[in-house]
Amino acid sequence: MSKPKDPRLIATRDAALDAALTILQKEGVLAVTHGSVSNITGISRSTLYRHWPQIDRMRNDAFKRAASPSSIPPATDGPLRADLSWLLGILVAALNDTPWGPIAPQVIAAAATDQEARTVINEFMNERIANVEGIFDAAKARGELAPDVPVRNLVEMAIAVPYFRKLIAGLPLDQDWLDSHVNMICQLAEGADE
Amino acid sequence: MSKPKDPRLIATRDAALDAALTILQKEGVLAVTHGSVSNITGISRSTLYRHWPQIDRMRNDAFKRAASPSSIPPATDGPLRADLSWLLGILVAALNDTPWGPIAPQVIAAAATDQEARTVINEFMNERIANVEGIFDAAKARGELAPDVPVRNLVEMAIAVPYFRKLIAGLPLDQDWLDSHVNMICQLAEGADE
DNA sequence: CCTTGTATAGAACATTTTGTTGCGTAGCGA
DNA sequence: TCGCTACGCAACAAAATGTTCTATACAAGG
Numbered sequence: 001m002s003k004p005k006d007p008r009l010i011a012t013r014d015a016a017l018d019a020a021l022t023i024l025q026k027e028g029v030l031a032v033t034h035g036s037v038s039n040i041t042g043i044s045r046s047t048l049y050r051h052w053p054q055i056d057r058m059r060n061d062a063f064k065r066a067a068s069p070s071s072i073p074p075a076t077d078g079p080l081r082a083d084l085s086w087l088l089g090i091l092v093a094a095l096n097d098t099p100w101g102p103i104a105p106q107v108i109a110a111a112a113t114d115q116e117a118r119t120v121i122n123e124f125m126n127e128r129i130a131n132v133e134g135i136f137d138a139a140k141a142r143g144e145l146a147p148d149v150p151v152r153n154l155v156e157m158a159i160a161v162p163y164f165r166k167l168i169a170g171l172p173l174d175q176d177w178l179d180s181h182v183n184m185i186c187q188l189a190e191g192a193d194e
Numbered sequence: 195m196s197k198p199k200d201p202r203l204i205a206t207r208d209a210a211l212d213a214a215l216t217i218l219q220k221e222g223v224l225a226v227t228h229g230s231v232s233n234i235t236g237i238s239r240s241t242l243y244r245h246w247p248q249i250d251r252m253r254n255d256a257f258k259r260a261a262s263p264s265s266i267p268p269a270t271d272g273p274l275r276a277d278l279s280w281l282l283g284i285l286v287a288a289l290n291d292t293p294w295g296p297i298a299p300q301v302i303a304a305a306a307t308d309q310e311a312r313t314v315i316n317e318f319m320n321e322r323i324a325n326v327e328g329i330f331d332a333a334k335a336r337g338e339l340a341p342d343v344p345v346r347n348l349v350e351m352a353i354a355v356p357y358f359r360k361l362i363a364g365l366p367l368d369q370d371w372l373d374s375h376v377n378m379i380c381q382l383a384e385g386a387d388e
Numbered sequence: 389c390c391t392t393g394t395a396t397a398g399a400a401c402a403t404t405t406t407g408t409t410g411c412g413t414a415g416c417g418a
Numbered sequence: 419t420c421g422c423t424a425c426g427c428a429a430c431a432a433a434a435t436g437t438t439c440t441a442t443a444c445a446a447g448g
Binding site for chain 1: 422423424425426427428
């Protein structure tokens, strides 16, 4: 199916995208050029042009690489509060301690004028939303929550606030804050059926 | 205090920044250059270089211009729900129908590597947060809310979700959604003192 | 109205960045 | 071993980015 790839091709591609991500974090999208990546990696400029004739493609591939991993199926067995605390903890850790934190704003900004970047961020967010949604649905199935609880709104609140604080308002995401956040979400979910 | 400025200077500055904002919306930060602004406005490139020797300065000034206005003192006399609905309506309208919608992500992305942009977005957000906070505080003062309601968290939720939906998730902000959002915030505020 | 100072347009120029092409070399797979 | 392909490199073309100078036109104050 997928043709057997030349290891040289893989290697240069990986090295280039790693470098692109480094630059992206430290200096922003504007600094990611064939020239800058060439300087860092030692890969010749002409080779980079052969891989990505247009710089947008390289940037988008870097975006994809930063947005790709997760692969953590959310636990949906504990009580709602525990599941939520755990999953949002992972989400917050990704924002705090991985390249995704500094890179996400770049992807979001690029999404305004680039359909491919829009797709990257959409798919990433849809996955996160689906994960949190799964937790609420499971809680419903266990009878922890009333059937008419507006899950979708709660999910968006749960995710929106950390993203807002970190990326937009520039506020920290520490454990204390996370606890109180989870608290509010749970309270809202459980009090919704009065 | 401020020296009387030459009207020519004001005029070119305004025209340049208007053009910069237009480009910013349509093509993103990368497209805002001395050259592109010169092409649109007819202002000569050398003049633009005199105003802004570094392109970042021009971009930041454009950011400031987009982030500047508001000057609407929030109404704090109605019931909480009405005040909130009104103020968030304005906030949502700004995201939907003004240049701020497309420009905000650019400012946020720039804030990662540019302290001045960080300041722009911080001041902008602090003002919004303070406005919404004022509404909650007034509701407390009227006795509508219990004194121990965690205003700050509610405020962040109220603002974070529309920003998240519009800028990050790419979801629409329509009236139906806004109503249900205000609903949840009010419910959370009023149910918090059980 | 006149004078002085300042902002601008425009051109000329240097420098840097960006994009393109051809070729020799070396790693890869068969 | 042999053909294929990726790579580095150098040379080059084209475009963008800065810089400087001069002539002109507008502004402000007397």
